[in-house]
Amino acid sequence: MQTDPSLALALSAPKAELHVHIEGTLEPDLAFALARRNGVSLPYASEAALAAAYDFEDLQSFLDLYYACADVLVTEADFHDLMLAYLTRAQADGVIHAEIFFDPQTHLPRGVAFATMLAGLESGAREAAQRWGMTTRLIPNFLRHLSEEDAFATLAQIEPYLDRVDGFGLDSSERGHPPSKFARVFARCRELGKPVVAHAGEEGPPSYVVEALDLLKVSRIDHGVRAVEDEALLQRLAAEGVPLTVCPLSNVRLCVFERMELHTLPKLLAAGIRATINSDDPAYFGGYLGDNIRAVQAAFHYPPEVWYRLCRNSLEASFASDVEKAGWVARLDAHFAGARH
Ligand code: ADE
Numbered sequence: 001m002q003t004d005p006s007l008a009l010a011l012s013a014p015k016a017e018l019h020v021h022i023e024g025t026l027e028p029d030l031a032f033a034l035a036r037r038n039g040v041s042l043p044y045a046s047e048a049a050l051a052a053a054y055d056f057e058d059l060q061s062f063l064d065l066y067y068a069c070a071d072v073l074v075t076e077a078d079f080h081d082l083m084l085a086y087l088t089r090a091q092a093d094g095v096i097h098a099e100i101f102f103d104p105q106t107h108l109p110r111g112v113a114f115a116t117m118l119a120g121l122e123s124g125a126r127e128a129a130q131r132w133g134m135t136t137r138l139i140p141n142f143l144r145h146l147s148e149e150d151a152f153a154t155l156a157q158i159e160p161y162l163d164r165v166d167g168f169g170l171d172s173s174e175r176g177h178p179p180s181k182f183a184r185v186f187a188r189c190r191e192l193g194k195p196v197v198a199h200a201g202e203e204g205p206p207s208y209v210v211e212a213l214d215l216l217k218v219s220r221i222d223h224g225v226r227a228v229e230d231e232a233l234l235q236r237l238a239a240e241g242v243p244l245t246v247c248p249l250s251n252v253r254l255c256v257f258e259r260m261e262l263h264t265l266p267k268l269l270a271a272g273i274r275a276t277i278n279s280d281d282p283a284y285f286g287g288y289l290g291d292n293i294r295a296v297q298a299a300f301h302y303p304p305e306v307w308y309r310l311c312r313n314s315l316e317a318s319f320a321s322d323v324e325k326a327g328w329v330a331r332l333d334a335h336f337a338g339a340r341h
């Protein structure tokens with residue numbers, strides 16, 4: 001088999017993952033192990049039957065299954081095991097820093113305390129820091145299909161632990177739930193001193209990206225791939241340097257694009273937008289960050305300089321300190337030395 005030096009460089013490069021839902025890293029084998037451990041039943045008879053259900057027609061069909069499987073997450077140990085399993089896979093793909101989403105509203109109504117999920121995620125992250133020196137950030141997301149009132153009640157539960165979260169996000173069913181619905185919640189999150197991000201322009205229209213920028217005042221847009229439908233928005237994203245956390249395999253698996261060759265990533269890059277590559281829900285969408293890189297390279301055959309740019313964007317768009325970023329970029333420069341021209 002012909003090896004692709006550009007792909008090899010990209011896979012082994014130091015990089016950050018900025019868009020991954022920890023509940024979306026729940027592999028079928030761990031889901032069944034946790035179901036047994038907690039005496040919870042899954043709506044599938046076997047791991048194979050569950051994996052066979054990963055045939056999604058849109059975001060909602062995925063979310064229905066994703067929320068059902070999340071029921072197996074109950075104890076601190078469950079969240080620890082989930083986090084460590086994800087970070088183990090991520091570091092094998094060159095991830096040195098991960099900013100990880102979780103959905104408190106998926107767990108709180110089942111009686112899982114915020115302190116429990118947080119402690120489990122933190123202890124998994126601590127173990128990865130000790131083993132591999134990885135750094136992490138935790139970003140609770142509000143579920144946009146629920147009410148503003150529910151989001152405020154959730155924020156009240158998070159507030160006692162504010163120094164242990166690194167930002168806030170917005171996810172779940174996009175269509176019919178515009179960012180404007182959460183303008184007041186996000187204003188409060190910003191008042192509390194936290195950066196905010198939001199899923200926008202995944203299935204929803206470019207106007208949702210504009211709302212996320214103007215009303216929520218986000219630091220990054222999660223997905224944003226439909227921004228290409230609005231030329232003025234494309235130019236604005238580029239001019240303002242707004243990072244997009246693009247999730248290529250997710251977009252194909254949720255039928256945002258029929259196949260990878262039709263993905264808008266090349267248009268976003270050509271417009272000068274700070275795009276990054278991420279895995280979203282890797283257990284459900286056919287792979288982790290390395291698999292996303294392989295799929296993008298199979299479709300677009302990028303030279304090393306494009307992969308350098310994508311990796312650099314991921315490091316620079318993170319919520320890490322300027323000192324951390326400078327050290328990482330120096331490592332990245334050394335990794336690509338001599339290969340970029
Ligand atoms: N929750 C988990 N994955 C998601 C996605 N791709 N879009 C919106 N909400 C999500």
Ligand code: ZN
Pocket residue numbers: 019021171199222280
């Ligand atoms: Zn997502």
